[in-house]
Structure formats: C-alpha cells, structure tokens
Amino acid sequence: MNAEASLGSIGETAALARIFPRLPGSAFALVGPGDDAAVLTAPDARFVVTTDMMIHGPDFRLAWSSAHDLGWKAAASNLADVAAMGAVPTGLVVALAAPSGTSVAFLEEFADGLRDGCAAMAPGCGVVGGDLSVSATLTIAVTAFGDLEGRDPVLRSGARVGDVVAVSGVLGAAAAGIRLLFSDAVSEGRPDASLASALRASRPEITAQLAPTPPIADGRLAALEGATAMIDLSDGLVLDARRLAQASGVGIDLDAARVGPGDALTGGEDHSLLATFPAGARLPGGFRAVGTVIVDTGVFVDGLPFEARGGWDPYEGWDGGDG
Amino acid sequence: MNAEASLGSIGETAALARIFPRLPGSAFALVGPGDDAAVLTAPDARFVVTTDMMIHGPDFRLAWSSAHDLGWKAAASNLADVAAMGAVPTGLVVALAAPSGTSVAFLEEFADGLRDGCAAMAPGCGVVGGDLSVSATLTIAVTAFGDLEGRDPVLRSGARVGDVVAVSGVLGAAAAGIRLLFSDAVSEGRPDASLASALRASRPEITAQLAPTPPIADGRLAALEGATAMIDLSDGLVLDARRLAQASGVGIDLDAARVGPGDALTGGEDHSLLATFPAGARLPGGFRAVGTVIVDTGVFVDGLPFEARGGWDPYEGWDGGDG
Numbered sequence: 286m287n288a289e290a291s292l293g294s295i296g297e298t299a300a301l302a303r304i305f306p307r308l309p310g311s312a313f314a315l316v317g318p319g320d321d322a323a324v325l326t327a328p329d330a331r332f333v334v335t336t337d338m339m340i341h342g343p344d345f346r347l348a349w350s351s352a353h354d355l356g357w358k359a360a361a362s363n364l365a366d367v368a369a370m371g372a373v374p375t376g377l378v379v380a381l382a383a384p385s386g387t388s389v390a391f392l393e394e395f396a397d398g399l400r401d402g403c404a405a406m407a408p409g410c411g412v413v414g415g416d417l418s419v420s421a422t423l424t425i426a427v428t429a430f431g432d433l434e435g436r437d438p439v440l441r442s443g444a445r446v447g448d449v450v451a452v453s454g455v456l457g458a459a460a461a462g463i464r465l466l467f468s469d470a471v472s473e474g475r476p477d478a479s480l481a482s483a484l485r486a487s488r489p490e491i492t493a494q495l496a497p498t499p500p501i502a503d504g505r506l507a508a509l510e511g512a513t514a515m516i517d518l519s520d521g522l523v524l525d526a527r528r529l530a531q532a533s534g535v536g537i538d539l540d541a542a543r544v545g546p547g548d549a550l551t552g553g554e555d556h557s558l559l560a561t562f563p564a565g566a567r568l569p570g571g572f573r574a575v576g577t578v579i580v581d582t583g584v585f586v587d588g589l590p591f592e593a594r595g596g597w598d599p600y601e602g603w604d605g606g607d608g
Numbered sequence: 609m610n611a612e613a614s615l616g617s618i619g620e621t622a623a624l625a626r627i628f629p630r631l632p633g634s635a636f637a638l639v640g641p642g643d644d645a646a647v648l649t650a651p652d653a654r655f656v657v658t659t660d661m662m663i664h665g666p667d668f669r670l671a672w673s674s675a676h677d678l679g680w681k682a683a684a685s686n687l688a689d690v691a692a693m694g695a696v697p698t699g700l701v702v703a704l705a706a707p708s709g710t711s712v713a714f715l716e717e718f719a720d721g722l723r724d725g726c727a728a729m730a731p732g733c734g735v736v737g738g739d740l741s742v743s744a745t746l747t748i749a750v751t752a753f754g755d756l757e758g759r760d761p762v763l764r765s766g767a768r769v770g771d772v773v774a775v776s777g778v779l780g781a782a783a784a785g786i787r788l789l790f791s792d793a794v795s796e797g798r799p800d801a802s803l804a805s806a807l808r809a810s811r812p813e814i815t816a817q818l819a820p821t822p823p824i825a826d827g828r829l830a831a832l833e834g835a836t837a838m839i840d841l842s843d844g845l846v847l848d849a850r851r852l853a854q855a856s857g858v859g860i861d862l863d864a865a866r867v868g869p870g871d872a873l874t875g876g877e878d879h880s881l882l883a884t885f886p887a888g889a890r891l892p893g894g895f896r897a898v899g900t901v902i903v904d905t906g907v908f909v910d911g912l913p914f915e916a917r918g919g920w921d922p923y924e925g926w927d928g929g930d931g
Contacts, residue, residue: 315654315761316761316763320693320761320763320764320765320855321658321688321689321690321692321693321764321838321839321840322656322657322658322689322690322692322693322695322752322754322761323656323657323658324654324655324656324657324693324756324761325654325655325657326653326654327650327653327654327655328653329653330649330650330651330652330653331638331647331648331649331650332647332648332650332655333645333646333647334645334646334647334648334699334701334736334737334751334753335644335645335646335701335737336701336702336703336737336738336739336749336751337703337739338703338705338739338741338747338749340705340741340742340743342743342744343741343742343743344741365644366644366645367644367645369644369645370643370644370645370647372645376657378657378658378659378751379659380659380660380661380749380751382661382663382745382747413657414657414658414659415659416659416660416661416749418661418663418666418667419663419666420663420665420666420745420747421665421744421745422705422743422744422745422747424661424705424743424745424747424749426659426661426703426739426747426749428657428659428701428703428751429645430657431645433647438638438639438643438645438647440639440643441643441644442643515644516644517644532643
C-alpha cells in the first residue's frame with residue numbers, strides 16, 4: 286500500500302481497513318466495530334453519554350495540531366465530560382470527515398492519538414464504532430460513554446451552601462498556550478508549523494492547549510468522596526463556576542490566591558474538573574480547594590462580584606487564516 | 609427574538625435555547641440535555657450504539673433537502689442501524705456544525721425533523737444530548753442507542769445455509785429519487801429548489817430519497833422471530849447482501865422476480881432491512897422473501913453470479929455544484 290495514499294484515492298473501506306487495527310479496543314465492548322452497530326456493557330443498567338465536535342478553523346489549526354494531537358484532544362475533551370458526571374469512561378464512537386486529499390498516514394496518526402489518549406487518561410476505554418466521510422472541512426465528532434458503577438450521577442445542580450469548591454487539573458494553561466501560539470507561532474499572518482514546534486519544546490502550555498491531559502480518574506474519585514456537584518472546565522473557571530452556581534441556585538466565592546495568576550480565572554479548554562464537596566470532606570486525587578459555596582447568585586472573587594464574562598466562546602474566537 | 613437571527617449573530621447558547629424545546633424527549637433518559645453528559649437507562653445492562661455523519665455536498669444538497677428532511681433522514685439512517693441489530697431505539701445524540709449565517713429558523717426546522725422522524729419511526733426514542741458548532745461545511749453527526757430487551761444482537765454473521773433471505777421496506781426507491789432529482793431538478797448545472805418541489809408532489813421516490821421511512825420496528829420483530837442475521841440496506845441490496853454473506857461465510861441467491869425491477873437490486877440509501885430466517889419461519893412485519901442462503905461465496909441472482917459491484921459509494925458520487 287502506497288504511503289502517499291489518500292482518503293479519496295483508496296476510498297472509505299480501504300482507509301478504514303488501515304485505521305481499524307490501530308484503534309484502541311474497549312474492555313466494555315461485547316460487539317466491536319464492523320457490524321451495523323456495536324454493543325457495550327452497561328453494568329448497572331444505565332450509561333452516561335456525551336458528544337463534542339472539533340472543527341478545523343474555530344477549534345484547531347493544522348499548522349499547530351498534529352493528527353496525533355487531534356485524536357488525543359478529541360478523546361480528552363469527551364472523556365472529561367464523562368468524568369464530570371462521576372463516571373468511568375467505557376467507550377467512544379468517532380466520526381471523522383476529511384478532505385479527500387487527506388493522507389491515510391494522517392488518519393492512522395489520528396487513530397494513534399485516540400489510542401494513546403485513552404491509554405493515558407482512561408485505560409479500558411476504547412473505540413467501539415465510527416464513521417469516515419469526505420468533507421471540505423476536517424471535522425471530528427466523538428461520542429463518549431461511561432459507567433456510574435451504581436452511583437448517582439454528579440450533576441451541576443447539587444452544590445449546597447457551605448460546600449468547599451475544589452479543582453483538579455491545571456487552570457489557564459490551555460489559554461496561555463493558545464495565546465503563545467498566536468503571538469509567537471504566526472508567520473505572515475498565518476499559523477506556522479516550525480515556529481509552533483520550536484515553541485512547544487520549551488513551553489508546556491503549548492501541549493496543554495494542543496493535547497491536554499485532564500484528570501479523568503478524579504471524576505470517579507470525586508463521586509466516591511461524596512462530591513455534591515461537578516462540571517468540566519471547558520470554557521474557563523469563572524464561566525463554568527457560574528453555570529454550576531446557577532444550576533444549584535447558589536453563589537460561588539473563589540479565593541484568588543488559591544486559584545492562581547494569569548489565565549487561571551478565565552482561560553478555557555483545560556478540561557479540568559470543578560467540584561463541590563461537603564465542608565470537611567477529604568479532597569480526593571488532585572483536587573485542591575479554591576473557594577466556597579455561598580448564599581448568593583453568581584461568581585465572586587475574594588468576596589467581590591466578578592462580572593466579567595470570562596471564558597472561551599467559539600463564536601468570538603480566532604480565525605487566523607489557513608493553516 | 610428576530611426571526612432572521614443566525615447562529616453567528618446570536619451565538620451557540622442562545623441558539624440552543626431555541627432548539628432545545630423542540631427536540632423530542634427520550635422515554636429512556638434519566639438525565640437529559642443540559643449537564644456535562646446525559647444518563648440513559650440500559651434495562652438489560654447492555655446498549656447498542658452506532659454513528660453516522662451527513663455532509664453537505666456528498667450526502668445532501670440544500671436546494672433539494674429541507675432542514676426538516678435533514679433532521680428526519682439523520683434520524684432514519686441511524687435508527688436503521690440500531691434496528692438492524694434487532695434492538696429498539698432509545699436515544700440519539702446530535703452534533704450539528706453549520707455556517708455562521710445559518711438561520712435559527714433552519715435549526716429549529718431541523719429539530720422538528722428529528723422530532724417527527726422519531727415519532728414516526730421510533731416512538732419513545734428522543735434526543736438526549738448534542739453539540740452545536742460553526743463550520744463552513746454543514747455537517748450532521750448522529751449517534752443512536754438501542755435496547756436489546758435481553759436478546760442476543762442479530763449480527764451479520766449468523767446466516768446459515770438454507771435460511772430464507774427476506775427484506776422489509778422499499779428497494780430502489782431512494783436511488784430512483786436521486787436519479788430523478790439529477791435529471792429533472794437541475795437548472796443551469798445546479799440543483800434547483802422549485803423544480804425539486806414540483807417533482808416531489810407527484811413522485812414518491814423523491815421523498816424516499818430525501819426523507820426515507822425505514823421499517824424500524826421490524827428490526828425488533830425480526831429478532832423475536834429468530835432472524836439469524838440482519839443488515840441495514842444503506843448501500844444497496846447486492847452490496848449489503850454481499851457483506852452479510854461474507855460475514856456469515858455463505859452465499860446468497862436472490863430471486864429477481866421477488867426483488868423487483870429498476871434500482872431494486874443495486875440502489876442505495878433505502879435503509880430497509882435485509883434479514884435471514886430459518887426455513888419455514890413466519891416472516892414478521894413487512895418482511896417478504898427475496899432469496900435463499902446457499903453453500904457458496906458472494907451474491908447470485910436467479911442462480912447466476914452477480915459480479916457487478918452495485919450500490920452507493922460516496923467517494924464515487926455526485927458533486928453537482930453549489931445548492
């Protein structure tokens with residue numbers, strides 16, 4: 286098989302035959318890819334499900350993200366939503382649409398990113414099905430599943446006044462990474478692969494943006510320790526804390542010193558976990574306290590209302606030309 | 609709210625707020641849309657899952673397909689894959705990426721198509737989650753779930769020599785519809801909405817192509833009657849029969865007179881169901897016999913090998929300009 290083969294030149298069936306063997310299997314699959322549908326176990330007769338799309342342009346630049354990064358990040362962002370329910374990820378289905386000239390090697394590297402991301406963040410979780418199409422716009426749609434192991438799901442709506450507000454995972458690193466890329470990895474107005482690569486070697490924020498590693502296992506640990514509410518930090522601490530506060534009918538007061546400097550308050554795309562725990566609870570895994578649930582509405586920092594919207598909105602985002 | 613509002617002008621959150629109330633609920637949802645993930649029941653501790661993408665260009669033309677058609681067809685094509693396992697559809701997650709100028713009215717009509725399609729084909733099934741993004745290419749990715757009600761899944765691999773080969777649903781209508789559209793609903797080389805609309809009023813093949821109604825409930829009935837193998841006819845009778853025959857290690861001999869004329873042998877996109885039943889079994893629902901499982905390899909018609917590939921390949925398909 287020609288290493289230069291493209292999706293368009295060999296067709297969907299042949300491309301899938303090359304990708305399939307590289308995809309991670311799921312320990313929960315009773316019937317894997319290859320039939321009309323897959324069959325997964327749902328040990329406690331329920332399953333958690335979430336879906337998220339990544340679009341070339343608003344969501345990533347091919348000059349900056351490798352195919353491996355894209356597979357990894359597509360896994361990470363969906364696994365984080367499963368973790369935020371207090372569930373253990375069990376499987377993914379992956380739909381990918383790519384320009385017909387896309388090399389099969391690119392698709393293989395994407396599959397490797399899914400495999401390595403699952404292995405690093407959610408061992409036992411794998412790809413149980415998918416779809417491959419041709420499109421002018423490279424598009425990745427992942428749906429992820431999880432098992433609650435008999436527990437109630439941890440919703441956004443359960444925070445109670447007096448609870449400790451805690452975070453597991455980095456805050457602001459992904460936002461610092463995208464800012465760095467726009468300031469230092471653009472050449473003649475376009476994303477530049479060489480500059481990004483050089484930058485990445487010395488700046489961990491770049492990898493935090495392009496291939497984040499959220500603390501997936503901490504979702505389950507939070508549920509086991511009695512977390513009252515939880516949310517994935519996809520749009521930034523303040524914006525997502527506001528969502529959790531609103532769903533719970535409470536206010537959240539963040540401690541600026543504990544949150545940290547820079548983009549920690551408002552930077553998006555870290556996919557870290559924000560959870561609330563009863564006062565005095567042991568904080569599990571990587572969780573550390575960053576604030577308190579209060580009788581009020583909205584988000585406060587050191588007792589003062591934080592009115593700035595904060596966070597990441599794909600509709601107000603970047604469109605830095607081709608790349 | 610302005611009727612002319614677009615996805616880009618009001619943003620993802622406001623657009624979702626208008627779409628949500630129109631989406632069909634699922635009788636199987638314990639936690640519906642609005643949290644990080646949904647929670648569905650899986651009564652027998654397993655669930656069936658399949659995913660399928662529809663891309664503007666290769667998969668549909670906006671001059672011919674209404675938003676309602678797209679919602680309906682996205683549901684239909686995924687529900688058919690669930691049905692082909694012998695399962696009852698329980699839920700969908702829907703990711704939609706659209707150009708920023710797409711009107712919110714279009715998105716609402718798309719949601720209505722999902723609602724009406726679920727109500728017509730799979731009552732009790734509904735949308736439990738989704739994602740909305742901006743993309744230059746209108747893209748729809750649906751993942752569908754089903755419940756096996758304690759039965760084994762009906763795989764492609766179970767056909768046995770001597771079984772009856774049967775079909776439920778139309779054969780060739782969707783292919784006849786797309787051919788009609790290309791011959792009679794193109795103006796100056798482009799798909800034409802007025803011509804398509806006039807044609808649709810008198811030719812049911814057009815609706816069979818743009819908003820098919822596969823016999824979803826017959827998947828469950830086939831399983832209850834002991835179907836040994838089953839597949840959704842997405843790529844045409846011959847091509848999908850070949851897949852089933854190959855997976856089962858048998859040959860399939862089709863009876864031309866029973867299959868019918870025109871596109872019935874090779875036309876794709878009907879999403880009808882092809883199943884094999886033990887000889888003498890009562891054929892349930894809309895199933896009628898079209899052939900026999902034989903000791904051989906591949907597909908035969910009236911005893912003669914059918915070598916033509918047949919069927920629908922998106923990589924060899926049409927690209928008829930904008931529309």
